[in-house]
Amino acid sequence: xxxxxxxxxxxxxxxxxxxxxxxxxxxxxxxxxxxxxxxxxxxxxxxxxxxxxxxxxxxxxxxxxxxxxxxxxxxxxxxxxxxxxxxxxxxxxxxxxxxxxxxxxxxxxxxxxxxxxxxxxxxxxxxxxxxxxxxxxxxxxxxxxxxxxxxxxxxxxxxxxxxxxxxxxxxxxxxxxxxxxxxxxxxxxxxxxxxxxxxxxxxxxxxxxxxxxxxxxxxxxxxxxxxxxxxxxxxxxxxxxxxxxxxxxxxxxxxxxxxxxxxxxxxxxxxxxxxxxxxxxxxxxxxxxxxxxxxxxxxxxxxxxxxxxxxxxxxxxxxxxxx
Numbered sequence: 120x121x122x123x124x125x126x127x128x129x130x131x132x133x134x135x136x137x138x139x140x141x142x143x144x145x146x147x148x149x150x151x152x153x154x155x156x157x158x159x160x161x162x163x164x165x166x167x168x169x170x171x172x173x174x175x176x177x178x179x180x181x182x183x184x185x186x187x188x189x190x191x192x193x194x195x196x197x198x199x200x201x202x203x204x205x206x207x208x209x210x211x212x213x214x215x216x217x218x219x220x221x222x223x224x225x226x227x228x229x230x231x232x233x234x235x236x237x238x239x240x241x242x243x244x245x246x247x248x249x250x251x252x253x254x255x256x257x258x259x260x261x262x263x264x265x266x267x268x269x270x271x272x273x274x275x276x277x278x279x280x281x282x283x284x285x286x287x288x289x290x291x292x293x294x295x296x297x298x299x300x301x302x303x304x305x306x307x308x309x310x311x312x313x314x315x316x317x318x319x320x321x322x323x324x325x326x327x328x329x330x331x332x333x334x335x336x337x338x339x340x341x342x343x344x345x346x347x348x349x350x351x352x353x354x355x356x357x358x359x360x361x362x363x364x365x366x367x368x369x370x371x372x373x374x375x376x377x378x379x380x381x382x383x384x385x386x387x388x389x390x391x392x393x394x395x396x397x398x399x400x401x402x403x404x405x406x407x408x409x410x411x412x413x414x415x416x417x418x419x420x421x422x423x424x425x426x427x428x429x430x431x432x433x434x435x436x437x438x439x440x441x442x
Contacts, residue, residue, distance in 0.1 A: 364386055
C-alpha cells in the first residue's frame with residue numbers, strides 16, 4: 120500500500136500516521152507500541168527503513184507492507200476474545216497435561232484478523248470448557264506450535280500454563296523431533312538424489328532410537344527471509360540477507376516424487392521455500408509453483424507425520440506417528 124504524503128500530514132510522526140492507516144485497513148487492535156516496535160519491518164519511506172519518530176514530509180512516499188501486518192496481527196495472542204465452538208478434534212492421545220492431535224488440511228490453527236472462528240483453537244476451547252479443564256492463564260488455549268492452513272499433521276497442545284511453558288522451551292531449544300512427508304514435483308535440475316531402498320517406517324524407527332545417520336540426507340543449511348519480488352513468499356539463500364533468519368532442514372528423497380524432511384529450525388514456509396530453492400515445489404502448493412503463483416494453497420501435499428518430545432511431567436520421551 121503506497122501513500123503519497125501531502126501538505127496536510129507534513130510533520131506528523133510516522134508511527135502515529137501508520138497506526139491510523141492500519142486501523143482504517145481493519146486492524147482495529149493496532150496500538151502505538153506495536154507500531155513502534157515493528158515499523159522498521161513493516162514500513163518504508165521513500166524506499167528506506169525508518170524510525171518511529173520520523174516526521175513525515177510533503178512528497179514522501181510511505182509504503183505499508185499489508186502482508187507483514189496481516190501476519191503480525193494474526194500471530195498476536197487473542198485468548199480472551201476466543202470464541203468457544205464445537206468442532207471435530209482428531210485426538211491421538213490425551214492425559215491430564217497434554218493433548219496430541221491430528222490437524223487436517225484447511226483448518227487454521229488459531230484466530231487472527233478476519234478469521235476469528237472455526238479454527239483449531241476455537242474447537243479446543245469448547246472441548247476443554249466442556250471437560251472443565253480450561254486453564255485461562257494459557258496463551259491460545261495451550262497451542263505451542265503451528266502448521267500452515269493447508270498442511271496436515273501431528274500437533275501437541277498443553278492443558279496447563281506450566282506445561283505450555285515447558286513445551287515452548289523445548290521447541291525453542293530445538294529439542295523436539297519433527298518429520299514431514301512431502302509429495303513433490305521437480306521443475307529444474309536438482310542436486311538431490313533419491314534413496315529408494317529405505318522406508319518411512321525405517322527412518323522413524325531410527326529417529327526414535329537416536330540412531331539416525333544423516334550422511335545420506337541433504338543438509339539444507341542457509342537463511343530464510345521474505346521474497347522481495349513476491350511478498351507472500353519466503354526465499355531460501357545460502358547466505359545471510361536483510362531480514363533473514365538461519366534455517367536448517369535435513370532432506371531425504373525416498374522416491375522421485377516423495378521426500379522426508381526433518382526440520383531443525385522452524386521458520387515460516389521453511390520446507391516450501393527450501394525445496395523451491397532446490398528445484399522442487401510441493402504438489403498442490405500454488406504459491407510456490409511457478410506455473411500458478413496463486414496466494415492460497417489449500418491442498419498442499421505436505422504432512423507432519425512424526426512428532427517426538429519429552430513429556431513435560433513424566434520426563435519420558437514420547438513419540439507420535441500418523442502416516
